Amino acid sequence: MLGIFERLAAHFGPLHWWPSDSPFEVAVGAILTQNTNWKNVEKAIANLKQAVALCPSGIKALAREELEELIRPSGFFRQKAERLQLFVDYLFTNHQGSLERLLAGPLDDVRQKLLALKGIGPETADSILLYGGHQPSFVVDAYTRRLLSRLEILHGKESYEQIRALFMDQLPHEPEMFNEFHALIVEECKTFCRKKPLCPSCPLVDMCPFATQSG
DNA sequence: GCCCAGGTGGGTA
DNA sequence: TACCCACATGGG
Incomplete structure (x- = not known):
């Protein structure tokens, strides 16, 4: 998980997610x-x-x-x-x-x-x-499931709590990191998962079984 | 026109 | 528990 985060962070940079006044x-x-x-x-x-x-x-x-x-x-x-x-x-x-x-x-x-x-x-x-609340609670959404499925870390029947635990168990409980990681997953999916299924320039291309196959 | 989007709750078996 | 469906607008 940390490896995925580091690659995405290096590729997309800081995303400053969910700007709001309160x-x-x-x-x-x-x-x-x-x-x-x-x-x-x-x-x-x-x-x-x-x-x-x-x-x-x-x-x-x-x-x-x-x-x-x-x-x-x-x-x-x-x-x-x-x-x-x-x-x-x-x-x-x-x-x-x-x-x-x-x-x-x-x-x-x-x-x-x-x-x-x-x-x-x-x-x-x-x-x-x-x-x-800036509390370290990892957010799992449709993009998270899509990305982890594409990486074959998920196989379709994992529950929300199971997927959340996957992140919470492996990462330091730092709100800033959870914040950035979730935003990076969304950005990755919007940029590569749908628009470019073979994602030749995707930062996770060598981790993605689907992308490295011919079709 | 069709499909999808940063889900959730209620009903049914 | 595991599906199935309603909920509604706006953009590609």
């Missing part, structure tokens, strides 16, 4: 990006900023229908509006409306609290922990 903005983005192109999420985030609603109290002040309209570009907007409101309700009920207070707790404890919320699964929880 942990709460990260959490909103993590929920809105579920099975959705990030470009669409950016439009919804911009709408929320325009409406001065990109904070717990701002979301709380909106009617369900108003929130739905603001986040409509991100798709699944009815479902996501409910999830955002439930998330904010939870913050006010249990953490004085502050995501920072929630994220200040022990990693495993915070993770369980997030996973207990409707609409927050493992990837969303880990994204909030890592990118919002």
Whole structure:
């Protein structure tokens, strides 16, 4: 795993992922990006900023229908509006409306609290922990599965937790590294996995059984 | 028009 | 546990 990281880091350089003004903005983005192109999420985030609603109290002040309209570009907007409101309700009920207070707790404890919320699964929880809370919780997404499958490290039936453990067991628990590694995996997949199946210039070409075969 | 995108939860066997 | 499906918009 460390070898993969080093090659990707050398090829792509620092990616400075998930720029945001607050942990709460990260959490909103993590929920809105579920099975959705990030470009669409950016439009919804911009709408929320325009409406001065990109904070717990701002979301709380909106009617369900108003929130739905603001986040409509991100798709699944009815479902996501409910999830955002439930998330904010939870913050006010249990953490004085502050995501920072929630994220200040022990990693495993915070993770369980997030996973207990409707609409927050493992990837969303880990994204909030890592990118919002700077806690060393590795994020596994579709790109991670795609890359590890291409390298024949995965064979299709591994669970989310198994794949996460693969990284967590082998790497130092440093948030900056987990952050960068996940971003590098996404960049690698966007650049090489789909567009160039034979990836002659892919930094992982000699580790990739598929790429070194003729067809 | 078709396929896909930084998932998740509910229903069914 | 293991599938199957709904959820919705926007870009290539």
